[in-house]
Amino acid sequence: MGREVQEEESREVTELRFHRTVYAGTAVDEAVKRFGAFATFELREDPDHWVVRLQAPTAEREARIAGELGNYALGTTIKNRGAR
Amino acid sequence: MSRETVEGLPLELVSADLARGAVDLQLDEAAYPLEALYGAAYVFIDRCYVLIDRPGRADGTPGDRWRVTLAIKQATGPGADAAALRALAGEFANELLSCAWRHNITQENRAVLEQVTAQAIAGAMGPPSLDDLAKLDFTGEALEDPLGIAQSWEEKYKKKKAEK
Numbered sequence: 001m002g003r004e005v006q007e008e009e010s011r012e013v014t015e016l017r018f019h020r021t022v023y024a025g026t027a028v029d030e031a032v033k034r035f036g037a038f039a040t041f042e043l044r045e046d047p048d049h050w051v052v053r054l055q056a057p058t059a060e061r062e063a064r065i066a067g068e069l070g071n072y073a074l075g076t077t078i079k080n081r082g083a084r
Numbered sequence: 085m086s087r088e089t090v091e092g093l094p095l096e097l098v099s100a101d102l103a104r105g106a107v108d109l110q111l112d113e114a115a116y117p118l119e120a121l122y123g124a125a126y127v128f129i130d131r132c133y134v135l136i137d138r139p140g141r142a143d144g145t146p147g148d149r150w151r152v153t154l155a156i157k158q159a160t161g162p163g164a165d166a167a168a169l170r171a172l173a174g175e176f177a178n179e180l181l182s183c184a185w186r187h188n189i190t191q192e193n194r195a196v197l198e199q200v201t202a203q204a205i206a207g208a209m210g211p212p213s214l215d216d217l218a219k220l221d222f223t224g225e226a227l228e229d230p231l232g233i234a235q236s237w238e239e240k241y242k243k244k245k246a247e248k
Contacts, residue, residue: 017137019136019137019138021118021138022118022121022136022137022138023136048138048140048146064157067133067155067157068133070133070134070135071129071133071134074125074126074129074134074135074136075126075129077122078122078126081122
């Protein structure tokens with residue numbers, strides 16, 4: 001699943017998993033920087049995915065930031081793919 | 085997450101999660117190349133949240149399907165969302181098919197497109213200058229000319245010694 005909500009110490013944390021064949025790592029980094037002021041982010045990698053965990057004050061806000069971040073990363077990947 | 089059928093679409097290919105206001109599409113990688121997915125996704129990112137994934141198989145090997153998740157930006161309620169998700173999935177599938185077909189045509193005609201573009205660019209550069217012509221290399225072997233077309237008039241019709 002690309003987007004998962006996990007329980008962590010009774011607080012919901014949204015985890016976004018961006019597949020490496022689809023999303024450029026630089027685009028994910030750029031998206032996190034873009035939305036850095038609106039939530040707390042934690043980045044890590046696994047063999048197939050760029051993993052972004054984010055936490056915002058409310059669940060609604062978190063879901064919205066997660067969606068916008070995903071769109072931004074995808075849009076940036078698409079726009080930059082000609083330059084790769 | 086509860087998966088629900090989207091009316092008129094098979095559950096193994098399209099499923100909805102009304103609680104999240106999202107619909108998942110399972111797409112065959114062989115039928116829908118990534119470039120087509122990018123094209124269709126780009127059209128939809130202003131209308132909904134789009135996430136593309138490529139889930140692996142249970143044995144850990146890479147999968148051969150894309151999973152596209154489309155989530156409504158402003159959820160209004162389960163009933164309205166069901167209809168909106170169905171419309172979203174259908175429109176995305178149509179756009180994706182169009183993008184895949186255009187991608188296929190582009191791939192098939194790539195050589196012709198490149199040739200025409202190269203000729204157009206070469207034509208736009210104008211005729212070669214005298215310096216360009218002076219730099220041309222004429223030292224290579226001549227083409228085969230069994231009919232003598234490349235021969236000059238003087239070479240072809242010159243008087244033989246016996247005729248003198």
